[in-house]
Amino acid sequence: MARKPGSRSEITGPRLREAALRLFARDGYAAVSMRQIAAEVGVQAGALYLYTADKQSLLADLMADHLEALLAAWAAEAPRGDARARLDHFARFHIRFHAARADAVFIAYMELRNLTPENFARIEALRRRYETELEQILRDGQAEGCFAVPDTKLAAMALIAMLTGVNTWFREGGRLSLPRVEDIYVDMVLKAAGAGGLPR
Amino acid sequence: MARKPGSRSEITGPRLREAALRLFARDGYAAVSMRQIAAEVGVQAGALYLYTADKQSLLADLMADHLEALLAAWAAEAPRGDARARLDHFARFHIRFHAARADAVFIAYMELRNLTPENFARIEALRRRYETELEQILRDGQAEGCFAVPDTKLAAMALIAMLTGVNTWFREGGRLSLPRVEDIYVDMVLKAAGAGGLPR
DNA sequence: GGTTGAACTGAACGGGCGTTCAGTGACAAT
DNA sequence: ATTGTCACTGAACGCCCGTTCAGTTCAACC
Known part of the structure; x- marks a missing residue:
């Protein structure tokens, strides 16, 4: 055979x-x-x-494809409006996109050290582009006067860490629905940025 | 020989x-x-x-020792006072303790899936005890009326994820000193909990 | 200074690893 | 019906794995 x-x-x-x-x-x-x-x-x-070609590029390609899909999906949503609305949108987008691809997200965060230096550089550049998207929103909000963030770079990483953390515990069919989780996190994200919470 | x-x-x-x-x-x-x-x-x-005994219990013991040291150190600080002050204290403690033991922290978060089910249960119980410490502060603050958190359980996990995220980028001798990082994060943590930021 | 036991070596065990490649059967085109 | 190529097999390559254990050497005590 x-x-x-x-x-x-x-x-x-x-x-x-x-x-x-x-x-x-x-x-x-x-x-x-x-x-x-x-x-x-x-x-x-x-x-x-x-x-x-080999096991290594199988991993690297999976990670690169995930991050490119992430950037493309965000670019496709292209939110307009004031910084507060865009931050709200970003938080919801991040939670939704990441919840739908838990495996790829997990790999992209956990397997960085198994990449060769060249592959690591490629992946890291993609991740940084995504972080910059959030940081730009924070900088704009700072300029508009609707945010009060001590350091936009740190805040961007802090908020992404917080949002990505959803993936460690969220399971479909649990105590809270995904839209409800989005609401709760958007509230905390907006407050942390000094933009007040969600109206209640 | x-x-x-x-x-x-x-x-x-x-x-x-x-x-x-x-x-x-x-x-x-x-x-x-x-x-x-x-x-x-x-x-x-x-x-x-x-x-x-074997490679597996070497890993499990390293993780258990780390988490027990974490719980012991927090118990030793035993902050009193109102919830706001205790949350401030918790955030600073978390950042300081984790920055000083980056390797153990990294292992405790990344190698969970390499534990046998029995070892995983042991480690997971320790981690949950730590999360509960923070959640209790949030619940107290909620009762005192000084916090406005939609869900204390989610907030506890969100804040821990945010604080632990410091370890992914913080390096001694970088742009910001550790006390400065603590200030920035305490500000975001307090705001996210609805307790206003650090006074400026 | 002889004895005992702790600390360690070095070889071996069976098995799995990533990767290559000559060979082979199934399909599409003629 | 024949041909050609695509998709795949199965065996092999050299190497490393976690773990065990009989044997050896050192340190400490009597």
Whole structure:
């Protein structure tokens, strides 16, 4: 037996990426073997190398794709208006987007140290572009006088850490719905920025 | 050659733990071999098993020791006074304690999935005890009427995520001193809790 | 100074790792 | 019906893994 009946690269390729994403998120990059991934795909390990150069670039590509999708999704929303409204929008967008892709988010935050220096630089640049989006909102709000933030760079990182933290505990079907969680976090984010909370 | 001159268990034991802590933090539990740790200690791999039952409990013990030290240190500070003052104190304590033990903090947050279920339960219980400390402050402040938090449980996790995020970027000798960072974060934490910021 | 036991070595165990590659069966085009 | 190529197998490569253990050497005590 060599080629499997019905096998096609447009199917196996995506399946490889899905399996790798799920397993890397669950067990960690270093703890997952190519043979495990192959078993999940339903293929022998050697066949994976038709779809990725090696294990390292499989990880790097998953991370880069996630961050590029994040930036593209944010660019597509392109909120206008005053800084307060844009910060509200950013917080909701961040929670929603990250909740929908928990595995990719987890990998993008946990597996940075398993990247080669070149791949790390590529990924880190993407992450920084996203942070800058938030920092720009904070700077604008500071200029408009509607925020009171001691340091926009620190505040940007603090708020992103807070928002991303949702992923560590949020589970669909839990005590709170996602829109309710968004409300609560938007309230805290706006207050932390000195823009008052959500109207109650 | 068998026993090394000058070797003593009171020395090798701690050295094993220090090496494991540093290497686990830098490369991740799964990516570090017992032989690497042994080389760092200056000993053959087999000798490590005089000091730890296996690799897994080496990790679990490092994490448990860290969290127990955290709880003990917080208990020792035992702040009194109104909720606002205690929240201020908590934020400063958290940043200071975590900045001083970056490696242990990193491991305690990143290596949870490498624990056996029994060890995970042990560690998770310790972490939850710490979260409860903060939540109690928030509940007290809510009762006193000096905080305005939509959900104390979520707020506790949000604030801890924000405070722990300092460790991802803070480096001694950078743009901001640690006391200055504490001030900035205390301001954001108090505001997020609805208690106004730091007086300026 | 002989004895005891703690501290450690070095080799071995069975197994899994990432990656390569010659071979092979299934499909599409002719 | 034949051909060509695509998708995949299965075995192999050299290497490293966590852990065990018989043997060796040093330090301390009597």
